[in-house]
Amino acid sequence: MTNEEKLQKFKALQELINGPEADEFLNYWDGRFFTGDMTFIMDNVPFNMFFYKGKMIDVFIGQPSNGYNVGISGDAEQWNAFFEHRNFQLATSVKHCDRPFTNLGSALANRQNNAVIAQVARLTAKAFCD
């Protein structure tokens, strides 16, 4: 998949998060508390999403202007493994994953937004694969 094709998948993710998945995302997964940048790096290419109170406003290829806030980074193999099992906790576990995703931003910010990032990652898998 080219980077442009991946960007289109993130646009589809935007439709999902702001549409049919909105209620669950906002209310069950704490999405309503999240405002700011969330970046997923796929094979060294950053895809940056900006959220305002749980609504995805924008997504583009590039780094956030103020530096990484929260997110995860992995190569193609790591992302494919995640897309297969869709277990965010396993994919980021230093205990149980041989090659866990790398966290972007501070440990504190990622901890604060753990549920939000997890759900966005799962919906990314949905947008990419389903």
Add this chain to the structure above:
Amino acid sequence: MITSRYVSVNGVTIFVETNNGPREEGVMCCFGSAGRETRQFHGMMDALEDKLEVIAFDMPGHGKSWPLEGLKCLDTPTSYCEFIIDVFKELNIENPICIGCALGGNVCFYLAQHYPVRAIVSMAGTDYSPFVSQAVIDNLDHPYASVQHTHIDFTDSLIGSNVSKENRDFILWGVMTEIGRVKRADYGGVYNGFDVREDMKKITCPALVIRGADDWSESEEMHKPVLERLSNSSHLEYQVLPGISHYNPQEDPELISNVILKFLKDAEA
């Protein structure tokens, strides 16, 4: 000896504790402050073991009671108080002496307006409490703010000057075990929306209103209109107790128990 069991009320499993005291002398039901649970009244349960049966139960979502469907809690004054009345019916509690602290102190007024009670004791309570700002409410159940930390200083400021270390520690433990969504429902919903001023004249039972002298959150001025609205109470008392503040039953359970026993004796003489 305090023992507990579970009962089902409106489909919700509720945790109930009793001191197994003599019910023939009377039954006292205890209602705690926002977010808390039955252990707030253990000191009083012990103090009154030979005098009255003292019962406390955890509201839905509190302590060991299950939450409502959807992991929710009661978040309006009416639903909260009507649930209590349903618990009374399930436990066959008649003619209770209702005592409450803070939110529980408010609740006693509603109960006396809607259920036949023997007497009420409202500690740090009021009949109208729109006191909580939206900024506070929003942050009670927020991923970026641990209510178990944010509420420490506020709570510490509300403990009286004469309270033992042991009792102070346990009040603070209550903060450290706060449940965010429960606190938000209790404090932001039930307490903040509480207004039973119009029906205060319906209260005809004996009523004791207690203020801890160190309680900066409940001033004497705030209690005056409440006392005026209790115009039909058969025996109305107002007591300001030195050295204690907002969490009366925990701060000095022996003192509170003795004050209540004397009040009942005087009211029913």
Add this chain to the structure above:
Amino acid sequence: MANITGTYIDVKGIKTYYETNNGPKNPHGTLVCLHTAGREGRQYHGLMEYFADKYTVVAFDMPAHGKSWPLPGLTGIKTKEEYGEFTWAFIQALGIEDPIVVGCSVAGNMVYYLAENYPVRAMVSMQGSPQILAMQTSYGTTVDLLDNPYVSCQHSHWDFSESLIGRYAPKEAHDHIMWGVCQEIGRTKKCDLSLYNNYDVTGDLDKITCPSLLIRGTDDWNVPDHYYETAIKGMVNCPKLEWKKVEGYGHFIAVEAPEIVGELIDNFLNEANA
């Protein structure tokens, strides 16, 4: 229908809450159930129901959990030695002479220590391991942030807990487990997970001489097979050792599938005492 009642008892100066199903005395022993990290005795209500007519089942809240008072300094237990001493003191305070210790997660770890050091009648370990050493990794930061004013552990632990629940767990069990997240006590959870992730009793597994049942809900990605393999390899003096895998259930298996767990325990104890 179990008649579950509770009360308080002084254990090493701590007012400790416990519940029992008031079930009959069973010649195989009394089940003493130990809850998972950060949680409390209601996790065993399903098991108490299952054994209502067969076993006395007791579950207590560890210090700083549920309705038990905290230790001095408003904290929970932090070492396995403290945990073992406290549990044994509780057992003795209740006059239980035939304890079968049943534990899940951190308690699933701790029953190995108990069986190594105390004369228990039998042990049941669910989702446990005799060795987890993870505190020196970045996971240690995660544990540290459980008790931080800027992080509500009642939110930060949400997705992790959800991921541990098995796909066959009924809605009621799922809700119970997730409500447990809502009730998390940050400093208590930090004590528990520090203990859980800094634990190694493999050196003394050969001291276990009681019948031992190990249960794994296979949907639990956090407790893999090799934890059990390590245990089995070391438990060379166990007179009866069984490992049962339960498909479709996860980390909180006693909550998710109390009937299955109950049946496994019942069969195991019958066979062990035959």
